[in-house]
Amino acid sequence: MKEATNYDLLDGGRKLPLVEDFYTIQGEGFHTGKPAYFIRLGGCDVGCRWCDAKYTWNPKLYPPTDISEVVRRATSCQAQAIVITGGEPLLYPLGPLTSALKGHGLKIFLETSGSHPFSGYFDWVCLSPKRQQPPLPEAFWRAHELKVIVEREADLQWAERNAEQVGRECKLFLQPEWSVSEEIMPLLVEYVKAHPAWNISIQTHKYMHIP
Numbered sequence: 335m336k337e338a339t340n341y342d343l344l345d346g347g348r349k350l351p352l353v354e355d356f357y358t359i360q361g362e363g364f365h366t367g368k369p370a371y372f373i374r375l376g377g378c379d380v381g382c383r384w385c386d387a388k389y390t391w392n393p394k395l396y397p398p399t400d401i402s403e404v405v406r407r408a409t410s411c412q413a414q415a416i417v418i419t420g421g422e423p424l425l426y427p428l429g430p431l432t433s434a435l436k437g438h439g440l441k442i443f444l445e446t447s448g449s450h451p452f453s454g455y456f457d458w459v460c461l462s463p464k465r466q467q468p469p470l471p472e473a474f475w476r477a478h479e480l481k482v483i484v485e486r487e488a489d490l491q492w493a494e495r496n497a498e499q500v501g502r503e504c505k506l507f508l509q510p511e512w513s514v515s516e517e518i519m520p521l522l523v524e525y526v527k528a529h530p531a532w533n534i535s536i537q538t539h540k541y542m543h544i545p
């Protein structure tokens with residue numbers, strides 16, 4: 335049993351520690367600007383210093399929620415796409431949740447650090463690798479999008495090392511760490527102009543003041 339939470343209570347993924355769920359606009363990466371219903375699961379053992387979702391880290395704060403309730407809410411609006419995020423969603427068996435959502439004809443997108451084994455079905459995987467707990471090998475070939483957070487210049491070389499491991503079709507994004515976004519942006523702009531395989535992703539929802 336993993337330590338992050340009491341897995342016995344999760345009934346093989348039929349219950350999950352739900353932090354919050356909301357219908358908003360995908361703010362980052364390839365699908366930026368598209369409406370999507372977000373399902374945020376609690377628990378993460380990666381520990382990024384600058385994580386903007388630190389409140390999710392302790393899964394014990396979030397009671398196991400029946401996935402039928404989550405699916406009911408996600409299908410009670412106009413959403414055609416679901417983003418499963420966290421915390422680190424791959425801490426949990428995601429087969430039951432993703433197949434229930436798929437049964438409603440929804441597109442399913444994943445936000446992950448890739449540091450735990452995959453489970454479930456996804457139409458789109460956004461891999462955001464972290465130095466202190468790198469992705470498992472399978473995360474690189476499953477990724478449709480590689481989104482590297484850049485807080486200093488040295489992160490660019492590390493971004494390239496990750497890019498060497500993804501598939502040829504994988505989209506490449508550099509995303510400024512939010513608290514240094516203003517300072518680091520000129521470097522990212524020059525880098526992407528010189529290395530056009532990369533694109534810039536900014537956290538547009540933070541400028542739009544939406545969740």
Ligand SMILES: C[S@@+](CC[C@H](N)C(=O)[O-])C[C@H]1O[C@@H](n2cnc3c(N)ncnc32)[C@H](O)[C@@H]1O
Pocket residue numbers: 378384385386387419420421422423445446447448461462481483509510511512513537
């Ligand atoms: C909160 S994480 C949850 C999903 C998963 N744990 C992961 O890291 O991919 C969602 C996305 O936000 C990014 N992110 C978190 N904090 C950020 C920050 N301060 N600035 C920019 N991006 C950030 C992560 O890298 C990830 O792409």
Ligand SMILES: Nc1nc2[nH]cc(C(=O)O)c2c(=O)[nH]1
Pocket residue numbers: 358359360361362387419420445539544545
């Ligand atoms: N609007 C919006 N877009 C997002 N894209 C990825 C997010 C995440 O926290 O996983 C996120 C988020 O928190 N809000």
Ligand code: SF4
Pocket residue numbers: 378379380381382385386387388420421422447464
């Ligand atoms: S892996 Fe994701 S949720 Fe976990 S600390 Fe890093 S950014 Fe936050």
Ligand SMILES: [Mg+2]
Pocket residue numbers: 386387
């Ligand atoms: Mg976020």
